[in-house]
Amino acid sequence: MIDRYTKNGILDPAEQKSLARKKVAVIGCGGLGGYLIEMLGRLGVRHIHACDGDRFSVSNLNRQLLATEDNLGKNKAEAAAIRMKIVNSEVSVRPFAEYLSPENAARIFDGCDLAVDALDSPWAKCMLEELCETFRLPLVHGAVGGWFGQVCTVMPGDRTLHKLYQNTNREDQQEAEKIGNPAFTPAAVAAVQVSEALKILLDKESVLRNEVLFLDLYCGETRKIKIEKADAEAECRKA
Numbered sequence: 001m002i003d004r005y006t007k008n009g010i011l012d013p014a015e016q017k018s019l020a021r022k023k024v025a026v027i028g029c030g031g032l033g034g035y036l037i038e039m040l041g042r043l044g045v046r047h048i049h050a051c052d053g054d055r056f057s058v059s060n061l062n063r064q065l066l067a068t069e070d071n072l073g074k075n076k077a078e079a080a081a082i083r084m085k086i087v088n089s090e091v092s093v094r095p096f097a098e099y100l101s102p103e104n105a106a107r108i109f110d111g112c113d114l115a116v117d118a119l120d121s122p123w124a125k126c127m128l129e130e131l132c133e134t135f136r137l138p139l140v141h142g143a144v145g146g147w148f149g150q151v152c153t154v155m156p157g158d159r160t161l162h163k164l165y166q167n168t169n170r171e172d173q174q175e176a177e178k179i180g181n182p183a184f185t186p187a188a189v190a191a192v193q194v195s196e197a198l199k200i201l202l203d204k205e206s207v208l209r210n211e212v213l214f215l216d217l218y219c220g221e222t223r224k225i226k227i228e229k230a231d232a233e234a235e236c237r238k239a
Helices: 013-020 031-043 076-087 122-134 160-165 170-179 184-201 231-238
Strands: 023-027 047-051 092-096 114-117 139-145 148-154 211-216 221-226
Touching: 013 184, 023 031, 031 047, 031 076, 031 114, 031 139, 031 184, 047 076, 076 092, 114 122, 114 184, 122 139, 122 160, 139 184, 148 160, 148 184, 184 211
Parallel strands: 023 047, 023 114, 047 092, 114 139
Antiparallel strands: 139 148, 148 211, 211 221
């Protein structure tokens, strides 16, 4: 029998059914988040919590999948829910039109099996890591900057992002913001994040735990670095 998931050839029927029961929180619905929600929904994750208090602006149009000229000024999480109704009506996207905080984390993470990081500052990412640790949630981290990106998986207690970003200062963040992002870098990083999410949700091996995968799309190179290495911090700031 042919259905919408037939081409998910890497998944057997039992895995596809299991995926349909999972619930994922996507924190941030901008450059990374829009692609993450799209891919998760098309893959068959039927329960997604989309969290973002931001609204679309003209500068988002170059790279954010959910950004259109018609929804400028509209909330990004709510746009994600509307988009998924068009893409896959079997998927329920619950929008949270607010920024994640310790005060609202219990509502946003309620019933979730996994969180995915689509935030845009080291401080917000470290807060997300702390909250995931509190609620015992695995976290798939992603970050982008220009031609570069990075992905890793964080299990509760790992404190991977705190190690990566411990020496990041405000000047580093301002420099990263100047670099900006083209459309293809968020798409590439989100694809790797979703592959990590799939492995976690289905209890598969080879997740990027205690190591970071760096993507250099300019040179067409990837490399893995154990987070204990000192040069991981420098690479992290670049990504």
